[in-house]
Amino acid sequence: MDADGNEHDQVVLDRETAVRLVAFNTNAEQALDKLPSTVQNTIPEHHELEERNKQRIPPPKSGNLHTLLEEANERYPNHCVVVMPSGGNHMGGGMGSGIMMHPLALPHNATKPTAATMRASRRGDYTLSCLTYCGYGHPYMDLDGALVVRFI
Numbered sequence: 360m361d362a363d364g365n366e367h368d369q370v371v372l373d374r375e376t377a378v379r380l381v382a383f384n385t386n387a388e389q390a391l392d393k394l395p396s397t398v399q400n401t402i403p404e405h406h407e408l409e410e411r412n413k414q415r416i417p418p419p420k421s422g423n424l425h426t427l428l429e430e431a432n433e434r435y436p437n438h439c440v441v442v443m444p445s446g447g448n449h450m451g452g453g454m455g456s457g458i459m460m461h462p463l464a465l466p467h468n469a470t471k472p473t474a475a476t477m478r479a480s481r482r483g484d485y486t487l488s489c490l491t492y493c494g495y496g497h498p499y500m501d502l503d504g505a506l507v508v509r510f511i
Protein backbone atom coordinates (compact mmCIF):
# COMPACT_ATOMS: atom_id res chain seq x y z
CA MET A 360 0.00 0.00 0.00
CA ASP A 361 1.37 3.42 -0.82
CA ALA A 362 1.01 6.56 1.29
CA ASP A 363 -2.26 7.40 -0.47
CA GLY A 364 -3.72 4.05 0.52
CA ASN A 365 -3.55 2.49 -2.95
CA GLU A 366 -2.76 -1.17 -2.91
CA HIS A 367 -0.15 -2.61 -5.29
CA ASP A 368 0.78 -6.21 -6.00
CA GLN A 369 4.18 -5.07 -7.08
CA VAL A 370 6.25 -1.93 -6.71
CA VAL A 371 8.97 -1.25 -9.25
CA LEU A 372 11.86 0.93 -8.17
CA ASP A 373 14.81 2.38 -9.94
CA ARG A 374 18.12 1.26 -8.53
CA GLU A 375 19.49 3.47 -5.73
CA THR A 376 16.06 4.82 -4.87
CA ALA A 377 15.51 5.18 -1.15
CA VAL A 378 12.24 3.67 0.03
CA ARG A 379 10.58 4.14 3.37
CA LEU A 380 8.83 0.99 4.45
CA VAL A 381 6.20 1.38 7.17
CA ALA A 382 4.91 -1.85 8.65
CA PHE A 383 2.35 -2.69 11.31
CA ASN A 384 0.54 -5.58 12.91
CA THR A 385 -3.15 -5.29 11.98
CA ASN A 386 -4.00 -6.17 15.59
CA ALA A 387 -1.95 -3.31 17.03
CA GLU A 388 -4.76 -0.79 17.46
CA GLN A 389 -2.58 2.00 18.78
CA ALA A 390 -0.20 1.63 15.88
CA LEU A 391 -3.05 1.72 13.38
CA ASP A 392 -4.32 4.95 14.93
CA LYS A 393 -1.04 6.63 14.07
CA LEU A 394 -1.16 5.83 10.37
CA PRO A 395 -2.20 8.52 7.90
CA SER A 396 -5.97 8.50 7.46
CA THR A 397 -5.57 7.64 3.76
CA VAL A 398 -3.94 4.38 4.82
CA GLN A 399 -6.18 3.72 7.83
CA ASN A 400 -9.25 4.01 5.64
CA THR A 401 -8.06 1.37 3.21
CA ILE A 402 -6.84 -1.30 5.61
CA PRO A 403 -9.15 -4.23 4.91
CA GLU A 404 -11.76 -5.00 7.55
CA HIS A 405 -11.44 -8.17 9.58
CA HIS A 406 -13.85 -10.14 7.36
CA GLU A 407 -12.02 -8.98 4.23
CA LEU A 408 -8.73 -10.16 5.72
CA GLU A 409 -10.35 -13.51 6.42
CA GLU A 410 -11.50 -13.72 2.83
CA ARG A 411 -7.93 -13.04 1.67
CA ASN A 412 -6.58 -15.70 4.00
CA LYS A 413 -8.98 -18.18 2.43
CA GLN A 414 -7.64 -17.34 -1.01
CA ARG A 415 -3.97 -17.56 -0.02
CA ILE A 416 -3.99 -20.55 2.31
CA PRO A 417 -4.97 -24.01 1.08
CA PRO A 418 -7.78 -25.65 3.05
CA PRO A 419 -6.45 -27.60 6.06
CA LYS A 420 -6.55 -31.41 5.98
CA SER A 421 -8.39 -31.42 9.25
CA GLY A 422 -10.05 -28.65 11.13
CA ASN A 423 -11.37 -25.34 10.03
CA LEU A 424 -9.13 -22.61 8.60
CA HIS A 425 -10.86 -19.86 10.52
CA THR A 426 -10.40 -21.66 13.85
CA LEU A 427 -6.80 -22.58 13.10
CA LEU A 428 -5.94 -18.98 12.29
CA GLU A 429 -7.71 -17.66 15.38
CA GLU A 430 -5.74 -20.10 17.53
CA ALA A 431 -2.50 -19.17 15.79
CA ASN A 432 -3.24 -15.53 16.41
CA GLU A 433 -3.74 -16.12 20.10
CA ARG A 434 -0.65 -18.25 20.57
CA TYR A 435 1.68 -16.40 18.21
CA PRO A 436 0.37 -12.85 17.88
CA ASN A 437 3.61 -11.28 16.67
CA HIS A 438 5.13 -11.01 13.23
CA CYS A 439 8.32 -9.65 11.75
CA VAL A 440 8.76 -8.44 8.19
CA VAL A 441 11.86 -8.73 6.11
CA VAL A 442 12.74 -7.92 2.51
CA MET A 443 14.85 -10.58 0.85
CA PRO A 444 15.75 -11.63 -2.67
CA SER A 445 13.00 -13.78 -4.17
CA GLY A 446 13.74 -17.47 -4.12
CA GLY A 447 15.85 -17.09 -0.98
CA ASN A 448 15.51 -19.52 1.88
CA HIS A 449 13.46 -18.15 4.75
CA MET A 450 15.60 -19.53 7.52
CA GLY A 451 19.01 -19.82 5.96
CA GLY A 452 19.05 -16.38 4.36
CA GLY A 453 20.99 -14.51 6.99
CA MET A 454 22.07 -10.94 6.87
CA GLY A 455 24.82 -11.36 4.34
CA SER A 456 22.65 -12.60 1.52
CA GLY A 457 21.22 -9.42 0.08
CA ILE A 458 18.60 -8.61 2.70
CA MET A 459 17.82 -4.99 2.03
CA MET A 460 17.22 -3.93 5.60
CA HIS A 461 17.22 -5.48 9.01
CA PRO A 462 13.98 -7.24 9.90
CA LEU A 463 11.20 -5.10 11.34
CA ALA A 464 9.52 -6.57 14.42
CA LEU A 465 5.73 -6.26 14.39
CA PRO A 466 4.48 -7.00 17.90
CA HIS A 467 0.70 -7.16 18.37
CA ASN A 468 0.94 -4.60 21.17
CA ALA A 469 3.06 -2.05 19.29
CA THR A 470 2.08 1.52 19.99
CA LYS A 471 3.29 2.85 16.68
CA PRO A 472 4.04 1.53 13.20
CA THR A 473 7.59 0.33 12.56
CA ALA A 474 9.51 2.07 9.81
CA ALA A 475 12.81 1.74 8.05
CA THR A 476 14.42 3.27 5.03
CA MET A 477 16.11 1.00 2.57
CA ARG A 478 18.09 1.68 -0.51
CA ALA A 479 17.69 -0.61 -3.45
CA SER A 480 21.31 -1.17 -4.32
CA ARG A 481 20.95 -4.44 -6.23
CA ARG A 482 18.56 -5.10 -9.01
CA GLY A 483 16.28 -8.06 -8.82
CA ASP A 484 13.03 -9.37 -7.41
CA TYR A 485 12.42 -9.16 -3.72
CA THR A 486 9.97 -10.87 -1.43
CA LEU A 487 8.32 -9.44 1.64
CA SER A 488 8.18 -12.20 4.19
CA CYS A 489 7.30 -12.88 7.82
CA LEU A 490 10.31 -14.03 9.85
CA THR A 491 8.57 -14.80 13.13
CA TYR A 492 6.76 -18.10 13.39
CA CYS A 493 3.13 -17.09 13.79
CA GLY A 494 1.31 -20.40 13.64
CA TYR A 495 -0.77 -22.05 10.99
CA GLY A 496 -0.73 -19.31 8.34
CA HIS A 497 2.97 -18.53 8.67
CA PRO A 498 4.26 -20.35 5.54
CA TYR A 499 1.87 -18.27 3.46
CA MET A 500 2.95 -14.93 4.86
CA ASP A 501 5.03 -13.75 2.00
CA LEU A 502 4.59 -11.64 -1.08
CA ASP A 503 6.86 -13.03 -3.73
CA GLY A 504 8.25 -10.41 -6.10
CA ALA A 505 6.45 -7.58 -4.34
CA LEU A 506 9.44 -5.32 -4.94
CA VAL A 507 11.31 -5.15 -8.19
CA VAL A 508 14.47 -3.11 -8.46
CA ARG A 509 15.33 -2.30 -12.01
CA PHE A 510 18.54 -1.06 -13.42
CA ILE A 511 18.46 2.15 -15.40
Ligand SMILES: [Cu+2]
Nearest residue numbers: 489491493497
Ligand atom coordinates in the same frame (compact mmCIF):
# COMPACT_ATOMS: atom_id res chain seq x y z
CU1 LIG B 1 4.86 -15.55 10.46
